[in-house]
Amino acid sequence: xxxxxxxxxxxxxxxxxxxxxxxxxxxxxxxxxxxxxxxxxxxxxxxxxxxxxxxxxxxxxxxxxxxxxxxxxxxxxxxxxxxxxxxxxxxxxxxxxxxxxxxxxxxxxxxxxxxxxxxxxxxxxxxxxxxxxxxxxxxxxxxxxxxxxxxxxxxxxxxxxxxxxxxxxxxxxxx
Amino acid sequence: xxxxxxxxxxxxxxxxxxxxxxxxxxxxxxxxxxxxxxxxxxxxxxxxxxxxxxxxxxxxxxxxxxxxxxxxxxxxxxxxxxxxxxxxxxxxxxxxxxxxxxxxxxxxxxxxxxxxxxxxxxxxxxxxxxxxxxxxxxxxxxxxxxxxxxxxxxxxxxxxxxxxxxxxxxxxxxxxxxxxxxxxxxxxxxxxxxxxxxxxxxxxxxxxxxxxxxxxxxxxxxxxxxxxxxxxxxxxxxxxxxxxxxxxxxxxxxxxxxxxxxxxxxxxxxxxxxxxxxxxxxxxxxxxxxxxxxxxxxxxxxxxxxxxxxxxxxxxxxxxxxxxxxxxxxxxxxxxxxxxxxxxxxxxxxxxxxxxxxxxxxxxxxxxxxxxxxxxxxxxxxxxxxxxxxxxxxxxxxxxxxxxxxxxxxxxxxxxxxxxxxxxxxxxxxxxxxxxxxxxxxxxxxxxxxxxxxxxxxxxxxxxxxxxxxxxxxxxxxxxxxxxxxxxxxxxxxxxxxxxxxxxxxxxxxxxxxxxxxxxxxxxxxxxxxxxxxxxxxxxxxxxxxxxxxxxxxxxxxxxxxxxxxxxxxxxxxxxxxxxxxxxxxxxxxxxxxxxxxxxxxxxxxxxxxxxxxxxxxxxxxxxxxxxxxxxxxxxxxxxxxxxxxxxxxxxxxxxxxxxxxx
Numbered sequence: 001x002x003x004x005x006x007x008x009x010x011x012x013x014x015x016x017x018x019x020x021x022x023x024x025x026x027x028x029x030x031x032x033x034x035x036x037x038x039x040x041x042x043x044x045x046x047x048x049x050x051x052x053x054x055x056x057x058x059x060x061x062x063x064x065x066x067x068x069x070x071x072x073x074x075x076x077x078x079x080x081x082x083x084x085x086x087x088x089x090x091x092x093x094x095x096x097x098x099x100x101x102x103x104x105x106x107x108x109x110x111x112x113x114x115x116x117x118x119x120x121x122x123x124x125x126x127x128x129x130x131x132x133x134x135x136x137x138x139x140x141x142x143x144x145x146x147x148x149x150x151x152x153x154x155x156x157x158x159x160x161x162x163x164x165x166x167x168x169x170x171x172x173x174x175x
Numbered sequence: 176x177x178x179x180x181x182x183x184x185x186x187x188x189x190x191x192x193x194x195x196x197x198x199x200x201x202x203x204x205x206x207x208x209x210x211x212x213x214x215x216x217x218x219x220x221x222x223x224x225x226x227x228x229x230x231x232x233x234x235x236x237x238x239x240x241x242x243x244x245x246x247x248x249x250x251x252x253x254x255x256x257x258x259x260x261x262x263x264x265x266x267x268x269x270x271x272x273x274x275x276x277x278x279x280x281x282x283x284x285x286x287x288x289x290x291x292x293x294x295x296x297x298x299x300x301x302x303x304x305x306x307x308x309x310x311x312x313x314x315x316x317x318x319x320x321x322x323x324x325x326x327x328x329x330x331x332x333x334x335x336x337x338x339x340x341x342x343x344x345x346x347x348x349x350x351x352x353x354x355x356x357x358x359x360x361x362x363x364x365x366x367x368x369x370x371x372x373x374x375x376x377x378x379x380x381x382x383x384x385x386x387x388x389x390x391x392x393x394x395x396x397x398x399x400x401x402x403x404x405x406x407x408x409x410x411x412x413x414x415x416x417x418x419x420x421x422x423x424x425x426x427x428x429x430x431x432x433x434x435x436x437x438x439x440x441x442x443x444x445x446x447x448x449x450x451x452x453x454x455x456x457x458x459x460x461x462x463x464x465x466x467x468x469x470x471x472x473x474x475x476x477x478x479x480x481x482x483x484x485x486x487x488x489x490x491x492x493x494x495x496x497x498x499x500x501x502x503x504x505x506x507x508x509x510x511x512x513x514x515x516x517x518x519x520x521x522x523x524x525x526x527x528x529x530x531x532x533x534x535x536x537x538x539x540x541x542x543x544x545x546x547x548x549x550x551x552x553x554x555x556x557x558x559x560x561x562x563x564x565x566x567x568x569x570x571x572x573x574x575x576x577x578x579x580x581x582x583x584x585x586x587x588x589x590x591x592x593x594x595x596x597x598x599x600x601x602x603x604x605x606x607x608x609x610x611x612x613x614x615x616x617x618x619x620x621x622x623x624x625x626x627x628x629x630x631x632x633x634x635x636x637x638x639x640x641x642x643x644x645x646x647x648x649x650x651x652x653x654x655x656x657x658x659x660x661x662x663x664x665x666x667x668x669x670x671x672x673x674x675x676x677x678x679x680x681x682x683x684x685x686x687x688x689x690x691x692x693x694x695x696x697x698x699x700x701x702x703x704x705x706x707x708x709x710x711x712x713x714x715x716x717x718x719x720x721x722x723x724x725x726x727x728x729x730x731x732x733x734x735x736x737x738x739x740x741x742x743x744x745x746x747x748x749x750x751x752x753x754x755x756x757x758x759x760x761x762x763x764x765x766x767x768x769x770x771x772x773x774x775x776x777x778x779x780x781x782x783x784x785x786x787x788x789x790x791x792x793x794x795x796x797x798x799x800x801x802x803x804x805x806x807x808x809x810x811x812x813x814x815x816x817x818x819x820x821x822x823x824x825x826x827x828x829x830x831x832x833x834x835x836x837x838x
Contacts, residue, residue: 002509007504007505011497015498018548021552071755
């Protein structure tokens with residue numbers, strides 16, 4: 001082959017990959033926890049610190065665990081989607097208030113609405129570490145046996161909810 | 176109204192770019208001088224129009240016009256004016272406008288300093304630059320218009336990303352872009368030469384100063400970006416091998432190779448095809464860098480604007496510009512010829528080896544940056560490539576390059592004798608080895624990497640001293656002062672730039688070898704010791720800035736019981752985006768930096784605190800600035816100044832004979 005064509009050939013291969021790369025989402029990261037038991041915790045409720053929120057209480061139910069915080073702008077973006085999902089009654093969304101201040105979190109929920117039946121408080125971020133939270137918001141789908149089935153990094157949008165979360169929840173419900 | 180003027184100016188600039196990209200190149204092909212003469216006024220008109228557009232956007236920011244979408248999304252009424260103006264390039268659309276502005280600045284510069292170029296050459300160069308500018312203007316006007324309106328206007332802006340609210344960030348992007356886009360001149364020269372088919376030494380002489388200027392800007396730009404990451408991200412690191420950093424580093428490596436290759440083409444007429452390829456490569460990598468940063472194919476701590484539609488546009492643009500020029504290269508380069516022959520053991524041979532090492536280093540950075548994407552595209556899993564890979568491939572490639580850097584300038588052109596070189600270099604070698612073996616012991620810890628780093632740094636400096644001594648002896652002036660003034664500035668420039676590398680290597684080696692850090696919980700009044708320094712935490716107070724509130728800690732630093740300084744790191748919360756930023760406090764010094772950053776507040780006024788003692792860290796950036804200074808000295812060389820004045824590059828007889836003797 002003509003050696004002067006070599007740079008062009010390499011470049012064409014790179015462009016091919018870049019073209020494919022455009023269609024991929026680098027933020028979609030598989031979690032090693034998917035398929036494993038959801039780490040246990042017992043954290044105080046946000047609304048009433050006397051009560052304790054633990055995943056064991058939810059055995060036999062399919063539920064979502066959503067890490068959020070009042071300081072997080074992505075959580076604000078995702079919030080209407082969560083409200084919609086909560087209203088549809090498809091699946092309960094449990095919140096985990098991550099590295100936040102109690103009064104600010106409560107104000108945030110009062111102002112924007114509360115999609116969660118229960119919000120746990122993870123002030124020190126310990127639960128977040130056990131779940132491998134990269135950053136808020138993150139959402140986990142947990143099945144009846146308490147296994148993590150799906151992890152969403154970053155805000156949920158209505159498309160992901162309709163195409164991934166709800167079909168998955170339906171499938172897990174029927175098991 | 177003002178934003179519409181800006182928008183309209185961009186549309187006009189697009190029309191001018193079409194004219195500038197088509198007529199002069201066609202004119203040069205058919206030999207029509209009337210068509211070729213269009214190039215110069217068109218380039219100037221385009222410059223003027225883009226300046227108008229840029230000023231309009233600047234006005235919209237200064238005026239807090241939140242009916243402009245871009246202004247509303249990157250500034251805020253509380254944001255101080257200087258940051259509002261810097262916000263012009265705080266996100267995607269404005270960065271592109273800045274890029275285009277700088278491209279037209281370079282075009283304008285070409286129209287000013289090209290009187291000595293043949294008409295066909297100049298019209299081809301400006302034509303190629305016009306085509307590049309056409310792509311960027313089209314990109315802005317179709318998918319990233321900075322003048323897009325937001326009706327009804329937002330009551331308040333979303334504010335500039337707090338990470339960017341920093342003096343370093345104000346100046347870093349323009350510097351970086353001057354470098355990136357500056358390579359477009361060398362690129363245009365190369366394409367013009369391929370189109371015209373005349374690649375001679377004169378061509379290399381013309382493109383050399385342009386390339387060196389762009390290289391200087393890029394060097395400074397990268398150094399400033401690295402410095403910014405050091406004090407703004409709060410982890411005390413200065414280079415993360417992040418895709419965005421790599422995107423700026425790859426053109427630098429290719430550009431460095433290009434600067435050296437041009438020297439050979441200029442002086443010896445060799446490496447022609449290789450030089451052309453490097454010129455294409457340097458600019459292509461600049462474009463690729465833009466693509467990687469702007470399209471969202473790679474995640475990065477820096478990625479602040481990603482949109483696949485834009486990605487597709489840039490990819491198509493890349494394919495046309497780079498694919499087109501590489502196809503032109505494949506078609507025309509075989510006719511250019513390779514230039515004079517030389518032995519492997521010669522200055523050419525060593526420059527070629529250095530070039531190959533630099534390009535290999537560039538290739539390994541490119542591979543590491545794109546590898547996650549390749550695997551993902553082939554559905555082989557998601558991985559991320561981090562510093563261990565880059566350190567592992569980069570160091571072995573750079574060590575021989577640094578070693579050759581010492582010998583190359585002393586070797587003869589065409590053919591050098593090994594015994595002769597060995598004899599001239601034995602002192603440098605001895606001093607370097609002894610220093611490398613002994614100095615780490617004196618400093619307190621001997622490790623192979625520390626020793627290697629010092630060996631390289633001392634080697635570069637000692638060989639530079641030997642080279643300079645021989646040079647001074649050869650020029651044959653009467654006094655030392657006269658000898659010094661007879662050595663050409665380009666030689667001084669090379670020495671200074673090489674010593675900059677040595678300074679940089681010392682910085683990296685010492686930081687890696689001796690830095691210490693501590694993550695501690697500190698109560699008010701408690702002390703912690705790092706290096707020989709004792710830090711006493713005096714508690715944190717609330718302070719209010721223009722658009723943020725902060726907790727400001729006070730740390731009294733003492734050395735041997737004497738108080739040296741007080742450091743005030745901050746933890747800021749920016750109101751508009753409700754984002755928390757760590758503002759590290761640094762006590763810089765020639766021999767060490769002390770670095771304190773606040774972690775999280777703990778109970779009873781205590782904080783988690785990170786303390787660093789970083790020996791010689793400022794040498795890293797100092798080295799980069801010295802390198803750039805070397806470049807500046809090199810372009811102030813007589814022969815370029817003469818060329819600017821449209822004269823034949825004649826040299827004084829004494830300097831001329833001297834050059835022949837040494838060369």
